Amino acid sequence: MEEISTSKKPDGPGIVETYKGLIKKEFIQFVEENWKEHGDTFKLNLGFRSLYFAMHPDAVQQINISNSQNYDKLKSYDVVRKYLTGEGLVASTGELWKRQRKLMSPFFTPKGVQEYAEIMIQDSIEIADRWEELAQTEEEVEIGEEMMRVTASIILKSMFSSEIDEETLEMKDCVEYMIKFATTQQQGLYFPDWVPTKRNTKYKESKNKVYKYINRIIAERKAIPQDQWPEDLLTKLMLTVDEETGESMSENLLRDESITAFFAGHETTARTMSATWYALAKNEKARKKLHEELDRELGDKTPTVEDLFKLPYTLMVVKEVLRMYPAAPFYVRDAIEEDVIDGFKIPKGAAVMLSPYFTHRHPDFWENPDEFNPDRWAPELEKERHRYCYHPFATGKRICIGNNFSLLESQILIAVLAKKFDPKLRSGYEPEWEMQGTLGTKEGFPMRIERR
Numbered sequence: 001m002e003e004i005s006t007s008k009k010p011d012g013p014g015i016v017e018t019y020k021g022l023i024k025k026e027f028i029q030f031v032e033e034n035w036k037e038h039g040d041t042f043k044l045n046l047g048f049r050s051l052y053f054a055m056h057p058d059a060v061q062q063i064n065i066s067n068s069q070n071y072d073k074l075k076s077y078d079v080v081r082k083y084l085t086g087e088g089l090v091a092s093t094g095e096l097w098k099r100q101r102k103l104m105s106p107f108f109t110p111k112g113v114q115e116y117a118e119i120m121i122q123d124s125i126e127i128a129d130r131w132e133e134l135a136q137t138e139e140e141v142e143i144g145e146e147m148m149r150v151t152a153s154i155i156l157k158s159m160f161s162s163e164i165d166e167e168t169l170e171m172k173d174c175v176e177y178m179i180k181f182a183t184t185q186q187q188g189l190y191f192p193d194w195v196p197t198k199r200n201t202k203y204k205e206s207k208n209k210v211y212k213y214i215n216r217i218i219a220e221r222k223a224i225p226q227d228q229w230p231e232d233l234l235t236k237l238m239l240t241v242d243e244e245t246g247e248s249m250s251e252n253l254l255r256d257e258s259i260t261a262f263f264a265g266h267e268t269t270a271r272t273m274s275a276t277w278y279a280l281a282k283n284e285k286a287r288k289k290l291h292e293e294l295d296r297e298l299g300d301k302t303p304t305v306e307d308l309f310k311l312p313y314t315l316m317v318v319k320e321v322l323r324m325y326p327a328a329p330f331y332v333r334d335a336i337e338e339d340v341i342d343g344f345k346i347p348k349g350a351a352v353m354l355s356p357y358f359t360h361r362h363p364d365f366w367e368n369p370d371e372f373n374p375d376r377w378a379p380e381l382e383k384e385r386h387r388y389c390y391h392p393f394a395t396g397k398r399i400c401i402g403n404n405f406s407l408l409e410s411q412i413l414i415a416v417l418a419k420k421f422d423p424k425l426r427s428g429y430e431p432e433w434e435m436q437g438t439l440g441t442k443e444g445f446p447m448r449i450e451r452r
């Protein structure tokens, strides 16, 4: 670590300029302007606290790996913890996080997630049937909604063995409202929780419904013999026992981990898939190469998990989408003690924002960073790159536990759908990217489903 006494203070706009910028401009655009003006390490002064930005891959390495003991999910995660994930893995800390991560990791290994491949394949076939009808009508769809529906179905089946019916759709809407509420609550612009505004009441009702739904599923399982429990993630969590204490997870923890997996896993993968259809529609060369691979390796056959190993270009497309359009464009860590990043002083307690979105477009590490080019993921090129210039799932001990689940799901959806369909973007449409908790666009992606 560098000497703290010799370090400089990071540059950045003053408080008035920051608020003016944040009101007038989209967050991503404002951050980009500051990055260009102040360099890789800068700060935004919010008055009550400052946000420090660290865009360089060396900083990604320092915060997540070499000095990770100095960073945790503290104050910056209070809102997510309070309104959404409770004690679930995304925002838990200390011994609880360590124990839960150890207990849950085996279910999310590349091999472990293959248990859910059949669900992913069947749901992809179901959406392909739906697209068959849409292709006949030539009706325009919002591809984001299509993808939200299928990823919600996949995670709900994987988690609870629940089919998509009226009740699960309501539960999906309720969790989505909780996510929206927690995201906007971060801005601190609303009445306190106890004021019965429409917004607060809707949040409380949504949360009650979700809690009731999950508690009922757990109670129903407990009422029947264990050997009759369905083979899903919830059963795995219910049967897991901590070797040291001999304890299994409490009902509250089971509920919090279920909501967390739904929250962390469904919208992010849906965003990645929507960006994939957009990127393919805009890039004929990539689209052709993908179609060639799928036709050559699959013919008319529905892919199996084994087939995915024969589809390297499909995976390269997903990796490139996650580079240019990472569903989680930012994540934050709180500094436990003072640190020095890139020669700049980071005070104790500071919130440090890491940004896959901008590190992935850093011109010192990426050739033509604004060009969508899956070929950059050829193994020999990948090897030459800075190890930490790519972190769509974060990295280090708190790397996304669901990354293998999501990569498998994305590959299967592309393999099944792109083999038959070629969605076309509305002519002349240019998306306006913006932060919506995850990376979204103002008006989604209006597309027409065309048969290839």
Ligand code: HEM
Pocket: 089, 090, 091, 101, 260, 261, 264, 265, 266, 268, 269, 272, 326, 327, 328, 331, 332, 392, 393, 394, 397, 398, 399, 400, 401, 402, 403, 405, 406
């Ligand atoms: C393309 C899809 C996905 C992306 C881009 C993504 C991205 C991320 C990122 C950046 C983090 C770190 C967040 C932070 O430190 O604040 C994270 C953590 C996490 N993700 Fe994902 N994720 C995806 C899919 C999934 C899926 C499918 C699941 C579950 C089924 C999942 C579950 C989690 C959990 C539980 C954590 C917290 C891990 C911990 O702190 O130990 N994610 N994800």
